[in-house]
Amino acid sequence: MLKDQLHIAIDDNECDRTNNIVNGYFYIIYYDAMTEQAQKEGYDKAPVIYCFAPDQNNINCFWAVNFHYFNKRVQEYILQGMIDYYDITNGNDKRVILGTKDLYNLYTNIVQGVRCYNRKGVFDAYRIKNQYIPKYLEVSPEFVITNEDKVNTDFNLAPGNKGF
Numbered sequence: 001m002l003k004d005q006l007h008i009a010i011d012d013n014e015c016d017r018t019n020n021i022v023n024g025y026f027y028i029i030y031y032d033a034m035t036e037q038a039q040k041e042g043y044d045k046a047p048v049i050y051c052f053a054p055d056q057n058n059i060n061c062f063w064a065v066n067f068h069y070f071n072k073r074v075q076e077y078i079l080q081g082m083i084d085y086y087d088i089t090n091g092n093d094k095r096v097i098l099g100t101k102d103l104y105n106l107y108t109n110i111v112q113g114v115r116c117y118n119r120k121g122v123f124d125a126y127r128i129k130n131q132y133i134p135k136y137l138e139v140s141p142e143f144v145i146t147n148e149d150k151v152n153t154d155f156n157l158a159p160g161n162k163g164f
Helices: 036-041 072-086 100-106 130-137 148-156
Strands: 015-017 026-031 048-054 061-066 114-118 122-128
Touching (some): 026 130, 072 100, 122 130
Antiparallel strands (some): 048 061, 061 114
């Protein structure tokens, strides 16, 4: 089973399987890239994402922050901001909708993790209950995209990043 190969143990008490991905929640999605370019460059087959908006041009697509584009330090920084300013982990079903400006205010280089996903490529999805978001981000470092040096250089040490 793919979930076993990706080393993500999904607990049914902590996540709800869903066919409907809406903005304002964190998800683990099992995904096949729709474009040849994405497949050539490599892509994350099981990202932990925060969905923040539907796509305005294609009803099948949505915009999300893929937390696997950030190392653990950056993930913790962004999540702590979401907790401090928006109380995102309070209540399992609380929907917290953050716009692009809100996300940018949390972390200046958040755009590095922003991706548009096509629902047709999502073959399995789990909404992470809010209080368990930090737990599922803990599995992320083994899936961090690119190499650690590039992550540190591009994301953490970029001029103007808040908190770094």
